[in-house]
Amino acid sequence: MMLKIIGGLLILTACGLMGIAAANKFGQRPKDIRRFRASVQMLETEIIYGCTPLPQAFHNISTKLEGALKLFYSMVSEDLQIGCSNSFGTSWSKGLDKLLQGTNLDIADKELIEDFGKVLGSSDREDQKKHFGLFYIQLKQHEEMAEEARRKNEKMYKSLGFLSGVVIFILLV
Amino acid sequence: MKMNNYKIYEVLKFMPKDINEMIEKLPALILDSIEEIRLRLGKPLILYGGGKEYLLDKNGRLVFDEKNAYICSIADIKNAVSLVTNFSMYSFEDDIRNGFVTIDGGHRVGICGKVVLENGKVRTMRDISFVNYRVARQVLGAADKVLNYILSSDHSIYNTLIISPPQCGKTTILRDLIRQISSGIPAMGYKGRKIGLIDERNEIAACSLGLPKNDVGIRTDVLDGCPKAEGIQIMIRSMSPEIIATDEIGRSEDAGAVLDAINAGVKIITTIHGSDIGDFLRKPALDNLHKYLFERYIIMSRRLGVGTIEAVLDADYKALKNTLTKEKLQ
Known part of the structure; x- marks a missing residue:
């Protein structure tokens, strides 16, 4: 009997934790979008006020960040500086693939960010400022959608995990 | 490799x-x-x-x-x-x-x-x-042919204007003049002079991160990317040059600044677009430079290839040297 209870508890916690992990994924995405937006704001400052060329600007930003974002910015900066890529867009996309592995951004976010890479650096400052403005609005929409998904799914996945644990327990006993 | x-x-x-x-x-x-x-x-x-x-x-x-x-x-x-x-x-x-x-x-x-x-x-x-x-090429020695006419006996230089159509090696000659006058010419017993170079379009010294990529001599200060008129003023005020060099003057502000420099006792080497002395005299914006300011005019073309010196004129537009056909061929 004792053994059964311990086994059951183990199943319960395992399933509960799985639920929490799945729920966390939804909780992390809005945070990651917010962090990314903050880094883009730094980039805007470098471009609009500092007039810093992109390779240098990316390097400067990477020194102020941590984790996956730091890796992203330093990777793009290096890729541009060693001169192995033809266009900024390809370096940006390459870095973006890495960024997606290290964060909870989803495929829709990737497409949005990838498109932004196509206009970054390709026009004068006034024009760049407009692109940044538009990009913030789009990122905000993604953030709101992510927030909405979190509200809907976070609780559901948590209880789903726990409840499935209970079901398995009942079936086994 | x-x-x-x-x-x-x-x-x-x-x-x-x-x-x-x-x-x-x-x-x-x-x-x-x-x-x-x-x-x-x-x-x-x-x-x-x-x-x-x-x-x-x-x-x-x-x-x-x-x-x-x-x-x-x-x-x-x-x-x-x-x-x-x-x-x-x-x-x-x-x-x-x-x-x-x-x-x-x-x-x-x-x-x-x-x-x-x-x-x-x-x-x-x-x-x-x-x-x-x-592709820009620095040709060391490009100015050898005219150097004699520009150095004055008091170890300074004459105010010089290089007149040339585009693509005839005007900037190349100017760059080499600057290099030789600034570093000095031991063979001629000429000691180097302090030169202030206003490199508005970054093509004479070709500075990258503040460092000249072309050799412009050891006594040259470079003001990189500065408009000529302001640059000349800044140079005179801050670096006490003996000679000011700049490329392609054309606007009336440029002419005013060149005049200021000459009146401040500084020598000038500069260039304009044109194919003969008449082109220079017909530019209304340079009106106040027309009379006796320049002591040497170097007229260039590409008749015998890039860098052909057509003539060197003195302050009265009299030829000191005409068509260097022979020397070019040698």
């Missing part, structure tokens, strides 16, 4: 990868003679060098029929502009407005496209579809 001492490789670094690879396959002799590489949207890639024109196919082989030539795509042009501006067009706004960007090594890349106006002035250029890479 490739011979990286060719200036052309400095330019190729800023070309789209596939075009770079095509051009690199050319025979070394042709490669070394290349002066211009032209990209036009939807038109063949054309190279110029040593008075000849070269067309390439997509494998980098020379072709004579333009139907077989490599045609520049929109991606080529976009990548070219992006590479030349270090992926950041916004940090080259002024250069783009002027129609060219100077890259490392002092090479110029000219660009043309749709001009956007604001209050009747050029604000920027969009839809860039013509790109011209111009």
